[in-house]
Amino acid sequence: MNNLIIKTEGLAKVFKETTYGGLKQKTIVALDNLHCEVFQGEVFAFLGPNGAGKTTTIKLLTRLIFPTRGRVWLFGKENVDHTAMKKVGYLPEQPNLYGYLTGKEFLNFIAQIFGLDKQVRRKRIDVLIERVGLSERVMHLIRNYSRGMVQRLGLAQALINDPSLLILDEPMASLDPVGRKDFRDLILELKNQGKTIFFSSHILSDAEMIADRIGILNRGKLVSVGKLDDLSHSQTQPVEVTFIVDSSQISQIDLVKENVIVQGNRVLVRLDDKEALSSLLRQIDKWGGRLESIIPQRKSLEDYFMTEVRK
Amino acid sequence: MRIWAVALNTFKETIRNRVLINILIFAIGLILLTLIIGDWSIYQQAKVIKDFGLSAMSIFGLLIAIFIGIRLMVQELEQKTIYVIASKPINRWEIILGKVLGLSITLMINIVFMSIALWGTELIQEGQIDLGLAPAILLITVEILLIVCFAIFFSSFISSTLSAIFTIVVFTIGHLSGFLRDYIEIYPDKGFHWLLKGIYYIVPNLEILNLKMAVVEHLEQPPHAVLFGLLYGMGYILLLLLLTIIIFSKRDLK
Structure with missing residues (x-):
């Protein structure tokens, strides 16, 4: 090569x-x-x-x-x-x-x-x-x-x-x-x-x-x-975090200013970069929640392309 | 090999062009028409056939030269078919020479067909053919090739409409060269004198390539008139090819 x-x-x-x-x-x-x-x-x-x-x-x-x-x-x-x-x-x-x-x-x-x-x-x-x-x-x-x-x-x-x-x-x-x-x-x-x-x-x-x-x-x-x-x-990489939390705590989740999807007591949060991850994990712990998964999202070429040409 | 490949492709392009076929059929039809026209002119049939036939050959050859010559380059550039060829291991001068060669072959075949029609008409009417027309036909061919080179030269850097206009202007001035010279000599102090003189020297004198009247009327020709015409025409053709190649080799094929 x-x-x-x-x-x-x-x-x-x-x-x-x-x-x-x-x-x-x-x-x-x-x-x-x-x-x-x-x-x-x-x-x-x-x-x-x-x-x-x-x-x-x-x-x-x-x-x-x-x-x-x-x-x-x-x-x-x-x-x-x-x-x-x-x-x-x-x-x-x-x-x-x-x-x-x-x-x-x-x-x-x-x-x-x-x-x-x-x-x-x-x-x-x-x-x-x-x-x-x-x-x-x-x-x-x-x-x-x-x-x-x-x-x-x-x-x-x-x-x-x-x-x-x-x-x-x-x-x-x-x-x-x-x-x-x-x-x-x-x-x-x-x-x-x-x-x-x-x-x-x-x-x-x-x-x-x-x-x-x-x-x-x-x-x-x-x-x-x-x-x-x-x-x-080389760009900030989004992460999807899924966790279970008591329904009484769900109203507080609005505090996390990211994309949030709530289904029953299961919550999916999409964070735009890994840096915000540690603070969310601390928060889940505070709420007494149970972590289900942390999935890093691969940025598509289209996402990357759009970011570059709009700069 | 590469020049020949381009020439062969150009030849195919021109002979598959309906415009060419139409002009050729019309020209041959017109030459054959002299069978009727000749009958109208008592005692002058032979002269009318020759005169009419050679003129038709010249005019229709010119039409083919202008329309096909300009189309050939402009189509390549405007339809961008040139991209596929010019990006190959071929010099731009080879493309120009190939195109001129291909078109020249087509034009010469046309001249052959028109000559056959003319001599055939003569044979039917007079029972004999006049081979004395051959020098005039040869110089008509040179003139048509020269006009083709002008058409290709102009169309290598300007639009098809302007190319057609300029080529027709060159043809017209070329045949009026004698008048232009006389005008400059008689009125040397007129305005634009320098411009007229410039045009006189740049535009070829196409009357040098015109032996039509001489062969029809059996006029005495200056010695070596055919050879001179041939060299004069070929000299201009080479010069035009050189200029076209220089311009085409440096231009961006956008």
């Missing part, structure tokens, strides 16, 4: 937009001073609300746009020309593919750009078509495909060169639940093959299920990066 596959240093992108017919120029900082590292074999999820700079980062990695400041390294070499892209598979956000080609023609075209010879092309295309579940439609024109089918074909083209690094921009956005499940399985399969996967998403549950590490981007800045467990634990 110590081989650096992606490294960015002070990466920034500023767009200039002209309005009022070119009379007024507006500067938009899409990405600001991004320092990020992704290691071999890991699944890295890049999360953030719309306009956070996720797609800008991905376009900078794939050289579709050029940085205003900062540098990018792929596979340990500075990404100054297209050579590193030989080992990269890229799926754009909601890809638009050539509607006048059939799925098979399109994959063949992409394979030709990678310089694959005819036999390898044919073999790989057949395997990938099967893998992404497009066997029945592969001879049809892409313009007749549904969004989900285009997404699957887009994924197939990203895998055509058997890449070491996969860069996927919102890969699950236009897939139905079955498609998302297939996609997650595929990502895990690719991870098991030793591939590195960098993907952006706003579907947090998917990221939570498959990512080894996450980075949260907000307004062009990377606000946090790390393993989900570490990030969650």
